[in-house]
Amino acid sequence: xxFVQAISDGILTAFIPLLEVxxxxxxxxxxxxxxxxxxxxxxxxxxxxxSCDDALTPIYERLGFTPGRAMTQRRYxxxxxxxx
Ligand SMILES: CC(C)(COP(=O)(O)OP(=O)(O)OC[C@H]1O[C@@H](n2cnc3c(N)ncnc32)[C@H](O)[C@@H]1OP(=O)(O)O)[C@@H](O)C(=O)NCCC(=O)NCCS
Numbered sequence: 001x002x003f004v005q006a007i008s009d010g011i012l013t014a015f016i017p018l019l020e021v022x023x024x025x026x027x028x029x030x031x032x033x034x035x036x037x038x039x040x041x042x043x044x045x046x047x048x049x050x051s052c053d054d055a056l057t058p059i060y061e062r063l064g065f066t067p068g069r070a071m072t073q074r075r076y077x078x079x080x081x082x083x084x
Pocket of ligand 1: 018019020021022025026027028029030031032033051052053055056058059062
C-alpha cells in the first residue's frame with residue numbers, strides 16, 4: 001500500500017525522510033493516514049522536520065507543517081535504492 005518512516009533521537013527531534021504510496025493506492029487518503037499515524041507517535045517531540053518538492057507543500061501544510069528552508073543533495077541515479 002505504502003510506507004512512511006522517521007529517524008529520531010527519541011528525545012527532541014525527528015526527521016521524515018520518505019513517504020511513498022503505491023500508484024494504485026494514491027488519491028484515496030493513504031498518504032494522509034500514514035503521516036497522521038506516524039505523527040501520533042512523534043507527538044512528544046520538539047521538532048519534526050521533512051523536506052519535499054514545492055508541489056507537495058500543500059499536502060503537508062494541511063497536516064500541520066509550516067514551510068521552512070532546507071538544504072538537500074539528490075543523487076537521482078540512486079533513487080531506486082540500488083545500482084542495477
Ligand atoms: C505524495 C503521495 C505520498 C501522496 O499520497 P496519496 O495517498 O495519494 O495522498 P492522499 O490521498 O492522502 O492525499 C492527501 C492530500 O494530498 C493531495 N495530493 C496527493 N497527491 C498530490 C500531488 N502529487 N500533488 C499535490 N497534491 C497532492 C490530495 O489532493 C489530498 O489533498 P486533501 O488533503 O485536500 O484531501 C503519493 O502521491 C506518492 O507516493 N508520490 C510519489 C512519492 C512522493 O512524492 N513522496 C513524497 C515525498 S516528500
